[in-house]
Amino acid sequence: MAGHVDGNALAGPLSELFAFDPTTASARCASCGDTAVLARAMVYEKPHSFIVRCSACDAVLMVVLQKGDATEIDLGGLAWLRTLG
Amino acid sequence: MTATVASVHPETASARSLTIDVPGWRGNIAGQHVDVRLTAEDGYQAVRSYSLASSGPGATLQLAVDRLPDGEVSPYLVDDVLPGDQLEIRGPLGGWFVWEPSLAGSVQLIAGGSGIVPLMAMIRSRAASASTSPFRLLYSVRNPDDVFFRAELETPTPGLEVTWAYTRATPTGWPRPTGRVTGDDLSAHCFPASENPAVFVCGPTGFVEAVANALVLLGHDPARVKTERFGGA
Ligand SMILES: Cc1cc2nc3c(=O)[nH]c(=O)nc-3n(C[C@H](O)[C@H](O)[C@H](O)COP(=O)(O)OP(=O)(O)OC[C@H]3O[C@@H](n4cnc5c(N)ncnc54)[C@H](O)[C@@H]3O)c2cc1C
Ligand SMILES: [Zn+2]
Numbered sequence: 001m002a003g004h005v006d007g008n009a010l011a012g013p014l015s016e017l018f019a020f021d022p023t024t025a026s027a028r029c030a031s032c033g034d035t036a037v038l039a040r041a042m043v044y045e046k047p048h049s050f051i052v053r054c055s056a057c058d059a060v061l062m063v064v065l066q067k068g069d070a071t072e073i074d075l076g077g078l079a080w081l082r083t084l085g
Numbered sequence: 086m087t088a089t090v091a092s093v094h095p096e097t098a099s100a101r102s103l104t105i106d107v108p109g110w111r112g113n114i115a116g117q118h119v120d121v122r123l124t125a126e127d128g129y130q131a132v133r134s135y136s137l138a139s140s141g142p143g144a145t146l147q148l149a150v151d152r153l154p155d156g157e158v159s160p161y162l163v164d165d166v167l168p169g170d171q172l173e174i175r176g177p178l179g180g181w182f183v184w185e186p187s188l189a190g191s192v193q194l195i196a197g198g199s200g201i202v203p204l205m206a207m208i209r210s211r212a213a214s215a216s217t218s219p220f221r222l223l224y225s226v227r228n229p230d231d232v233f234f235r236a237e238l239e240t241p242t243p244g245l246e247v248t249w250a251y252t253r254a255t256p257t258g259w260p261r262p263t264g265r266v267t268g269d270d271l272s273a274h275c276f277p278a279s280e281n282p283a284v285f286v287c288g289p290t291g292f293v294e295a296v297a298n299a300l301v302l303l304g305h306d307p308a309r310v311k312t313e314r315f316g317g318a
Contacts, residue, residue: 007181
């Protein structure tokens with residue numbers, strides 16, 4: 001697979017949707033139950049999308065789609081997302 | 086937001102730093118980045134993330150960019166941008182890979198290549214504050230000419246120790262042979278796991294993953310090892 005970055009890179013793309021910085025939120029993987037801050041996830045950039053994978057089991061946690069100026073997130077692989085504190 | 090390039094400065098043969106003015110910037114903490122969006126004449130857009138080497142309340146920021154020969158965006162920022170040019174940026178971004186002077190305790194920084202940029206912001210933030218947290222930096226570069234922020238890192242401020250690791254060529258008489266950072270380098274030059282330092286690792290993805298795995302094998306608490314991958318193999 002081509003190179004990847006990590007959840008730190010999602011701060012910009014997700015700032016369109018969230019009033020808080022979701023990269024500092026805890027995310028629970030629906031596949032393996034691992035819980036980690038989103039910044040620790042693996043991020044694969046594709047044209048107009050980011051595939052976000054669990055760093056423990058590699059399952060897809062979410063997909064961030066950029067459709068022109070609109071941003072859509074498929075959250076199907078997340079059990080939950082929780083802000084810290 | 087619109088940034089105006091104030092000045093450019095060569096850092097290495099393949100990299101340069103850009104000082105940009107951003108009216109309305111609300112300040113940033115050390116470790117944060119911006120997304121830079123370039124738009125071609127035909128409307129094609131490319132967005133890339135660049136860390137800030139600067140922090141604090143000011144609206145004058147510093148980026149430092151390494152040129153990837155086949156890259157879409159980095160050759161433009163390294164070779165073509167001139168003072169007075171404008172860049173579209175978004176930020177400050179990222180609240181996790183950050184260090185603030187209010188945090189107590191030892192800090193271990195480990196950089197590969199351009200991964201020094203956000204760590205330099207942390208070093209400068211500490212120097213500008215009353216923080217007495219001891220800092221160590223292990224900086225892996227290809228050769229002695231490949232060093233960003235050379236003047237500041239060759240005469241570090243008190244409380245900062247810098248160790249260099251060369252992967253392709255060393256200065257003459259250098260004791261360590263060339264090579265990638267190993268577990269032995271980490272145990273010889275980094276704060277030990279027993280001190281429970283906050284660790285920040287940044288650089289090319291392969292470098293970050295190898296170093297982070299080696300740190301955990303040396304007993305560092307994975308929760309204390311923060312990583313930022315810049316991409317690439
Ligand atoms: C949060 C974050 C902060 C960053 N901060 C900085 C910074 O301060 N300074 C800086 O110079 N870069 C930084 N980067 C990397 C930067 O965003 C770009 O990826 C880089 O400049 C390459 O962009 P490009 O358009 O020139 O290359 P592209 O056209 O995107 O890529 C060209 C080729 O190089 C490969 N590649 C991509 N990135 C890298 C890499 N880092 N190393 C090796 N090969 C790579 C690609 O897989 C591709 O094959 C950061 C990345 C992230 C996610
Ligand atoms: Zn998982």
